Amino acid sequence: MDSEALDAALENVRRAGVPGVFAEVRDGDRAWRGAAGEADVETGRPVTVGMRHRVGSITKTFTTAAVLQLAEAGRIGLDMPIGRYLPDLVPGERGAAITVRMLINHTSGLAEYLPYAYPSLKALPVVSDTSPQSMDDLRFKRFDPVELIEMGVTAPAVGAPGGAPGVYSNTNYLLLGRLLEHVTGMTAEACITQNVIKRAGLKDTEFPSGPHLREPHSQLYEAWFGMIDPPRDYSVFDMSWTGVAGSLTSTVADMNRFYRRLMAGEIVSPESLAQMQVTGPVVAHDGTTIEYGLALFPMKETGRPTFWGNGGTVWGGGTLAMIRADGERQLAVALNTQRWNRLDSSGIPQPHPIDAALAELYRVAMYG
Template sequence: MRRTRGTSTSSRTRRRTALVAAGLVAALAAGAAAAPAFAAPTSASPAAASARATSGPDTKALSAALAGLPDHDITAALVRVGGDGSWRGTAGVRDVRTGAPALENARFRAGSVTKVVTAAIVLQLAAEGRIDLDGSVQRYLPGLLTEDFKEPVTVRQLLNYTSGLKPGASLGDTVEEGYAHRFETLTPRQVVAASVAKGPAYAPGTKQTYGNIHYTVLGLLIEKVTGDSYAHQARVRIFRPLGMRHSYFPAAGDTRIRGPHNRGYDWIDGELVDVTDWDVTDRFAAGDLISTPADLERFLVALFRGRVVPEPQLREMFTPPFPGAHYGAALERLEVNGVEVWGKSGSRPGFTAGIGATRDLSRTLVYAVNSTDAKGDGQQAAAERFAYPAFNR
């Protein structure tokens, strides 16, 4: 495979980073490095500790999931488990060049977890009577879809991934392809225009096909209905009311993660490359969120308690459109160790994240993982590594 070169990272720097990372991982494998630090469960009283021991999370399994980091697949991991008992764990390194320990509440790219924020805003607007979930894209965004879209595409169909829209424009389908374009971006309109030009994939409402395009259109819908930017609506409707002080959407052209964060890496042509700085604003309302584990835990709990979206709109998140479908509005229904869990995962190069909970909030999970294959098998591997222990009792 041809080496992919960027505009600001020299091949010499990348080789040096790879060598340092290889040395660090080798040292850990040989037992020469310090063991990862993960926080033990804390309690306010002996009674609370006793209750956690019998009904709380499996702390031994969670600790084992973090043991040995960093390794070839993960350089850092932050895990928060709540509900009936709580546990927090941090392992790995902030930066493979220095070996500094991972930050416990670092900001990270949350990827498609963004979709849950977007769905919440749309459902709030529906509760306010400003959006009809059975209203069509053709009504709210006239001219966005061509005459090839003969059937109405409803807001509800966008929310539950049954709109029939094909994927939009991209600057690369893989990390290797996208790396050379990491300082470029596309506007949401460009992304949608490329989708629309392909025509519908199927009749709206007949199939469920997960993809970013549904939520890119929802972001445009939010802006049209409110006359405001999507990012500002997220701030005033979600982040500020919930006290999510460390969550934000970057402006176009902002490739950094502002504030304390753990660096993200990906294997490219056999070398471990720093992919932290990347303009992902073309992911917009489908995947551009930067947040922290504590902020997302706050959001998850408030959402499930009905403090973000009122009934009956909240039911849309937990109602797949037809038998066999796995998603409601943004959220996916999963069965983990025999437990029904509703949640959402997401990834960007170097970062994978997930939120999930039982419907009654007896168990919650938030993880932020610096996966070296976040856009490939690493996303599922991270979910299995941390979600299974979190929900195994």
């Protein structure tokens, strides 16, 4: 690892416009850790590499691991219809057609509930017709996951069960949370904590018990495509709107530890891990198409080794955690702003220097 190149790449992300960014890169037994910028733009408090951070959809890998453990024990069938387990939540023909695997890999055809839970986002995916007003109005609202699931299930379908490409939807993962509860008798959060977080030996990873992050943490500055200017701090927020789809808090060290142990076959079996790496096309929230497996996706450059992991966003915060297929090289990155791209006259997000700076940081972290 070239620590000077990593330091420079991290600083370039800050200079490109991110208030604060911190990361851990590992290569075998060696580790580089770095932080640049401010955790609080009003006080100038610096970010530090050990800060807790909302990791967004990285939570989905944890939820999937808990489901796969139950599948290994014969308590869940990945290719069984979800209607067999949760007939009241996904009734009738859809419940019979949508399998547990389709929920995990986003090929269920179930719609995203988010635009229905947040009224000012109802125009999604047409971002230019949205407003961030709901983020303020509903900052402290305690959502019931069953209520959110109903919004997604009753909304117009976005595809046929098992169809390609799939469409990314948090509704899928809230259903997986209810499935965990149905099978184990525990809350989904307790099941994931006991069987995944503790098994991985993570000391700074947890589901939130309220709207506040435990210290130390950064503020989280949401820009919503330039509609919030200057970006507003949303570090205090009730995360029930995303639950086991995206509410975990963690550290870059814990994220690296989790994916290292997952790739080593210490969280799920090697057979389950192989299934996690079977990918297909999925349309993401931003309209791009990604290759997505069972809560893992690949990153690679031509002629270079493949990395596996996941990324996540919440209001004001973003993360990425990736590990090389051989388990030796890793990166985990956290930044305290989101949706910095402004929109053109057609409502299309435009490239921003942050995009290029992050891409370079990832390249240096993965390949040196």
